[in-house]
Amino acid sequence: MSGLVLHNYFRSSTSIRLRAALNLKGLGYQYVAHHLRKGEHHSAAYLAINPQGLVPALELDDGTVLTQSLSIIEYLDEVYPQQPLLPGTPLDRARVRALAYAIACEIHPVNNLRVLGYLKSTFGADDTAVAVWFRHWVNETFAPMEKMLAGDPRTGMFCHGDKPGLADLCLFAQVVNNKRFDVDMSPFATIRRIYENCLAVPAFADAMPEAQPDAE
Amino acid sequence: MSGLVLHNYFRSSTSIRLRAALNLKGLGYQYVAHHLRKGEHHSAAYLAINPQGLVPALELDDGTVLTQSLSIIEYLDEVYPQQPLLPGTPLDRARVRALAYAIACEIHPVNNLRVLGYLKSTFGADDTAVAVWFRHWVNETFAPMEKMLAGDPRTGMFCHGDKPGLADLCLFAQVVNNKRFDVDMSPFATIRRIYENCLAVPAFADAMPEAQPDAE
Numbered sequence: 297m298s299g300l301v302l303h304n305y306f307r308s309s310t311s312i313r314l315r316a317a318l319n320l321k322g323l324g325y326q327y328v329a330h331h332l333r334k335g336e337h338h339s340a341a342y343l344a345i346n347p348q349g350l351v352p353a354l355e356l357d358d359g360t361v362l363t364q365s366l367s368i369i370e371y372l373d374e375v376y377p378q379q380p381l382l383p384g385t386p387l388d389r390a391r392v393r394a395l396a397y398a399i400a401c402e403i404h405p406v407n408n409l410r411v412l413g414y415l416k417s418t419f420g421a422d423d424t425a426v427a428v429w430f431r432h433w434v435n436e437t438f439a440p441m442e443k444m445l446a447g448d449p450r451t452g453m454f455c456h457g458d459k460p461g462l463a464d465l466c467l468f469a470q471v472v473n474n475k476r477f478d479v480d481m482s483p484f485a486t487i488r489r490i491y492e493n494c495l496a497v498p499a500f501a502d503a504m505p506e507a508q509p510d511a512e
Numbered sequence: 513m514s515g516l517v518l519h520n521y522f523r524s525s526t527s528i529r530l531r532a533a534l535n536l537k538g539l540g541y542q543y544v545a546h547h548l549r550k551g552e553h554h555s556a557a558y559l560a561i562n563p564q565g566l567v568p569a570l571e572l573d574d575g576t577v578l579t580q581s582l583s584i585i586e587y588l589d590e591v592y593p594q595q596p597l598l599p600g601t602p603l604d605r606a607r608v609r610a611l612a613y614a615i616a617c618e619i620h621p622v623n624n625l626r627v628l629g630y631l632k633s634t635f636g637a638d639d640t641a642v643a644v645w646f647r648h649w650v651n652e653t654f655a656p657m658e659k660m661l662a663g664d665p666r667t668g669m670f671c672h673g674d675k676p677g678l679a680d681l682c683l684f685a686q687v688v689n690n691k692r693f694d695v696d697m698s699p700f701a702t703i704r705r706i707y708e709n710c711l712a713v714p715a716f717a718d719a720m721p722e723a724q725p726d727a728e
Contacts, residue, residue, distance in 0.1 A: 347659050347660055348618075348656045348657075349656070360603065362606050363610045363614075364609065364610040364613040364617065366609070366613055366617070367612075367613055371602050371605070371606040371609075374602040386587050386590040386591050387576065390583050390587040393580065393582070393586055394579045397580040397583055397616075401582070401621050402564075402566075404617070405617050405622055406622055406627055410652075414645070418641070419635035419637065420635075421635065425634070425635075428634075429630070429634075432630070436626075440563035440565070444563055444564075
């Protein structure tokens with residue numbers, strides 16, 4: 297056990313990214329669940345840990361708290377060089393980060409629980425309208441990303457070559473999340489293939505929502 | 513002139529980030545404007561450069577195209593070490609990236625032109641409802657970020673110490689963007705102070721929308 301404490305929620309896709317990263321690095325951690333639908337991430341106790349009130353957050357041995365899943369993953373990759381999550385050259389790293397950010401900056405934030413809640417409470421969106429919204433933003437990014445992956449010889453079993461990395465963490469978590477809104481994945485053959493290849497890796501399978509202690 | 517070609521739009525906040533980064537590094541570039549409100553980023557010519565149809569994109573000397581502003585900035589920081597945009601230790605880098613991503617992943621994507629357009633076309637949001645939405649997501653992140661900045665001794669003239677970096681690029685661009693929606697910045701003294709310190713640096717002032725050739 298490394299002394300790491302992971303504050304997270306079984307279904308949160310940013311939590312899935314980070315759990316899979318920790319698993320790939322072979323880092324054990326204490327699992328602390330914060331139930332997002334019950335608002336537990338807005339408790340005073342959790343806001344003292346992460347003033348943003350978001351999961352995941354990672355507490356280090358000395359009590360230092362790291363926030364923002366992608367920042368934590370870059371940190372882990374710098375401090376624990378085993379199973380690198382970024383490739384060796386600046387150009388290749390730029391490719392992998394761009395793929396990761398396409399999901400992390402274009403899909404995930406817009407489809408967050410709190411954004412969907414705002415659509416319902418303020419604009420009167422029903423479940424159908426919310427699902428249409430969710431699928432729209434997935435398609436807006438997955439359609440070009442499918443082309444970018446399929447058309448680049450650097451794509452292998454995973455987004456970049458034959459070992460999983462930062463982009464795969466984001467892709468995997470997004471595809472898991474998509475299932476809650478019946479996203480039609482049939483146009484995205486390469487993305488589906490990479491997802492399946494991830495799922496065959498225990499580090500990813502063990503990061504799935506249903507494998508967590510707070511799963512419902 | 514470095515042979516770099518910047519595809520961007522004067523008012524886009526991700527373009528502002530990247531222009532300021534290029535300026536801080538002292539890298540000249542050819543400025544190519546794509547008018548977002550006229551949909552020029554969806555032209556076949558631009559989609560051949562960036563299949564995502566988003567700005568900014570940076571073309572290198574050899575025609576390689578980099579996308580996603582934060583990925584491009586990390587690339588520039590790796591290849592051009594002058595004026596480093598990230599600090600020297602993994603823990604400090606994690607802090608700076610987390611501040612940058614809080615803006616890049618929690619505020620900017622939700623307040624993007626295309627998202628605001630969807631609110632209008634599908635949910636019938638008027639200009640007032642769009643402005644309320646915009647300010648809501650700024651406040652959701654700026655409120656905790658103000659605490660995180662004000663309460664950390666590593667905050668200096670800028671987000672991290674006395675030299676501008678990755679987090680300042682995002683903060684600066686967001687504050688510029690906020691002006692279009694009359695965000696009340698009075699609760700955010702530290703963020704305002706950092707913004708003013710950025711504005712006093714020519715690399716940032718020269719990245720402002722009104723200083724660009726396509727400004728209206």
